[in-house]
Amino acid sequence: MNLIRLLLQTSGIHLALAVIAGIFSGASAAGLIALINTTLTQNNTSVALVWTFVSLCLLRLATNLTSQVLLIRLSQTAILDLRMRMSRRILASPLRQLENIGAPRLLAVLTEDIQAISNTAFVIPFFCINFAIVIGCLVYLYWLSWSVFLIATCFMLLGICTYQLPILKSRSFLKLARDQEDQLYNHFRAITEGTKELKLHQQRRQEFFSEALYTTARSYRYYNVLGMSIFAAAASWGQILFFLAIGLILFVLPTLTTLNASVVIGYALTIIYLMTPLEYIMSMLLPLNKATVALQKIETLGLSLVSHYSDHPTRSTNLHAWNCLRLVGVTHTYYQEREDTSFILGPVDLKIYAGELLFIIGGNGSGKSTLSKLITGLYPPDTGEIYLDDKLIGDRDREWYRQQFSAVFSDFYLFERFLGIGNLHLNTQIQNYLVQLQLDHKVHIDNDTLSTTALSQGQRKRLALLTAYLEDRPIYVFDEWASDQDPLFKKIFYTQLLPELKSKGKTVLVISHDDQYFDIADRIVKLEHGTLKFYQNLSQIGISRG
Numbered sequence: 001m002n003l004i005r006l007l008l009q010t011s012g013i014h015l016a017l018a019v020i021a022g023i024f025s026g027a028s029a030a031g032l033i034a035l036i037n038t039t040l041t042q043n044n045t046s047v048a049l050v051w052t053f054v055s056l057c058l059l060r061l062a063t064n065l066t067s068q069v070l071l072i073r074l075s076q077t078a079i080l081d082l083r084m085r086m087s088r089r090i091l092a093s094p095l096r097q098l099e100n101i102g103a104p105r106l107l108a109v110l111t112e113d114i115q116a117i118s119n120t121a122f123v124i125p126f127f128c129i130n131f132a133i134v135i136g137c138l139v140y141l142y143w144l145s146w147s148v149f150l151i152a153t154c155f156m157l158l159g160i161c162t163y164q165l166p167i168l169k170s171r172s173f174l175k176l177a178r179d180q181e182d183q184l185y186n187h188f189r190a191i192t193e194g195t196k197e198l199k200l201h202q203q204r205r206q207e208f209f210s211e212a213l214y215t216t217a218r219s220y221r222y223y224n225v226l227g228m229s230i231f232a233a234a235a236s237w238g239q240i241l242f243f244l245a246i247g248l249i250l251f252v253l254p255t256l257t258t259l260n261a262s263v264v265i266g267y268a269l270t271i272i273y274l275m276t277p278l279e280y281i282m283s284m285l286l287p288l289n290k291a292t293v294a295l296q297k298i299e300t301l302g303l304s305l306v307s308h309y310s311d312h313p314t315r316s317t318n319l320h321a322w323n324c325l326r327l328v329g330v331t332h333t334y335y336q337e338r339e340d341t342s343f344i345l346g347p348v349d350l351k352i353y354a355g356e357l358l359f360i361i362g363g364n365g366s367g368k369s370t371l372s373k374l375i376t377g378l379y380p381p382d383t384g385e386i387y388l389d390d391k392l393i394g395d396r397d398r399e400w401y402r403q404q405f406s407a408v409f410s411d412f413y414l415f416e417r418f419l420g421i422g423n424l425h426l427n428t429q430i431q432n433y434l435v436q437l438q439l440d441h442k443v444h445i446d447n448d449t450l451s452t453t454a455l456s457q458g459q460r461k462r463l464a465l466l467t468a469y470l471e472d473r474p475i476y477v478f479d480e481w482a483s484d485q486d487p488l489f490k491k492i493f494y495t496q497l498l499p500e501l502k503s504k505g506k507t508v509l510v511i512s513h514d515d516q517y518f519d520i521a522d523r524i525v526k527l528e529h530g531t532l533k534f535y536q537n538l539s540q541i542g543i544s545r546g
């Protein structure tokens with residue numbers, strides 16, 4: 001049901017028009033059959049009959065062509081629309097939920113599932129056309145003889161039941177195959193992102209192929225072969241049912257009752273004609289099955305395409321005058337299902353003052369990045385509140401609140417184009433920053449686009465910093481930004497770039513392990529196993545100078 005609703009949402013008018021054209025196409029086909037049978041059995045070739053025949057042929061041609069053209073538009077629009085909608089839906093979902101789902105599963109949704117669902121946009125109207133032909137033919141059969149129709153219908157219903165049971169079984173195997181596909185994407189990611197590690201270690205590569213990739217690919221094949229074979233068996237059984245129905249009418253029924261020759265010929269002719277649309281309907285059940293599985297998959301990931309959501313900021317105003325950002329009793333818990341353990345950050349009580357340079361330090365895994373995600377509003381607090389001055393940041397404010405931050409995370413993503421930065425002097429500004437970041441000899445700007453992003457990690461991070469500069473937001477967050485920089489540029493970052501940002505009135509939060517630069521901070525807070533500690537001076541942290 002959701003599938004139909006989804007397709008109606010995608011392009012309701014096209015779908016409706018294609019279905020209407022299809023119904024006319026089906027009805028004209030049934031009309032042609034009736035006419036042929038009348039001509040054959042009554043030996044009647046009047047001029048009116050010839051004109052009716054020609055008109056029905058023209059109607060069939062026109063309606064068939066119309067529905068086909070509409071279907072091409074519909075399927076292409078559906079793919080475009082679904083891709084856009086799903087991408088928006090993913091970005092509108094909470095970060096934590098997306099992290100839990102993981103990149104490979106999201107990629108599988110964006111490619112395989114969307115394709116499977118989009119394919120049904122093409123299938124459903126064809127389904128309706130053929131369904132209309134079937135209904136038209138059934139009406140004709142009923143008109144020929146209601147008693148034979150009753151017997152034939154009972155026979156057909158019995159056949160459909162025996163056909164449907166294996167179809168259900170086949171769907172459960174297709175579902176298992178789809179689960180394996182998520183795992184396959186995980187392995188494909190290892191191939192693209194772990195190329196170096198796999199190339200450098202032959203044994204690892206061999207085990208990866210034989211134990212990881214091959215095992216999953218084989219299971220995927222196994223479930224697909226099983227699901228599709230059961231489906232093929234059911235389809236073959238379905239085909240035989242037609243001949244059995246004709247056999248019933250030709251050989252069994254005449255022994256039980258007297259049948260008119262025109263009825264027998266009409267039934268045989270119509271059932272033979274019905275084979276094509278019914279086979280079509282059956283062959284379409286497989287993509288429909290796959291789309292249902294894909295939709296279920298998307299819904300179990302909590303990314304329903306049908307539900308409504310908003311990714312628009314509730315308030316578009318920028319933050320101007322503010323004094324203090326407060327975290328009050330804020331906590332975040334990561335549940336690690338597999339290990340049956342959890343990491344708890346907080347409760348954190350922290351005040352961040354406008355215009356200050358705050359360092360967040362602590363050992364690996366102490367919770368610094370998690371805290372930065374809470375501060376920037378990427379994670380809503382599990383418990384506790386965040387206030388901007390006296391304003392409580394609730395769910396409705398979070399989108400607006402996030403727009404006040406520019407951040408370079410340790411796993412940053414670098415866009416080639418400077419998107420969403422409306423600035424009349426953008427190119428001049430970028431050029432100046434490129435000089436300041438010592439990148440002007442490597443990169444230039446063409447139409448708001450970087451000439452290259454194929455750079456060293458340290459250089460790419462400088463470009464990410466450049467993007468943050470251009471965003472010109474009130475609060476900056478740098479998560480171990482300097483870790484990939486050479487000593488010279490590290491010094492420039494801490495002693496020149498950070499103080500410059502502060503002098504422009506920006507609030508700067510720096511996550512850092514570079515203890516030789518801790519003294520430039522206005523204040524330092526330290527995380528220890530998820531607990532925030534405050535210190536008066538560097539020696540309390542265990543750092544001595546001179």
Ligand SMILES: Nc1ncnc2c1ncn2[C@@H]1O[C@H](COP(=O)(O)OP(=O)(O)OP(=O)(O)O)[C@@H](O)[C@H]1O
Pocket residue numbers: 099334335336343362363364365366367368369370371
């Ligand atoms: N996506 C995640 N899912 C589950 N647990 C996580 C996730 N990210 C972090 N954790 C847990 O939270 C803890 C804190 O992680 P976090 O990344 O905040 O530490 P960090 O202080 O920034 O470490 P580092 O200095 O190594 O970058 C980790 O020990 C880890 O157990």
